[in-house]
Amino acid sequence: MKKTIMALSALLLASPVFAATTHATDDTVATAHEGAHTAKEKLHQTQHQGEEMKLKSEHAAEGKSDNLSSKASEGTQKAWDKTKEGSEKGWNATKEGTEKGWNKTKEGASDLKNKVSE
Numbered sequence: 001m002k003k004t005i006m007a008l009s010a011l012l013l014a015s016p017v018f019a020a021t022t023h024a025t026d027d028t029v030a031t032a033h034e035g036a037h038t039a040k041e042k043l044h045q046t047q048h049q050g051e052e053m054k055l056k057s058e059h060a061a062e063g064k065s066d067n068l069s070s071k072a073s074e075g076t077q078k079a080w081d082k083t084k085e086g087s088e089k090g091w092n093a094t095k096e097g098t099e100k101g102w103n104k105t106k107e108g109a110s111d112l113k114n115k116v117s118e
Contacts, residue, residue: 026103030096037092041085048081 055077059070 026100030100033092033096037089041089044081044085044088048078048085051081052077 052074055074056065059065059067059074064070
């Protein structure tokens with residue numbers, strides 16, 4: 001019985017340390033997400049530039065580079081790429097916001113649990 005009480009007391013005393021570790025981990029994860037998003041954005045921008053250049057070169061090879069339909073096609077491709085990038089940024093922001101909200105909920109539940117157990 002004494003060992004159980006001592007173990008429980010030690011666990012309750014250590015819980016703020018676990019909470020601090022979780023918070024630091026959340027910050028680290030947020031920083032990693034930011035870096036990943038930046039890298040992903042740059043990759044997609046490079047891919048889109050490659051697609052645009054490929055389309056332009058195809059049009060030039062066909063002798064249609066000054067053609068109105070070719071310019072419209074290239075403009076449409078560029079607009080589509082911007083739309084995809086914007087959608088991805090929005091999705092990432094939504095996902096991160098949800099993750100932050102969930103983490104706050106977990107922290108609040110943990111804090112409430114600690115207050116109740118005190």
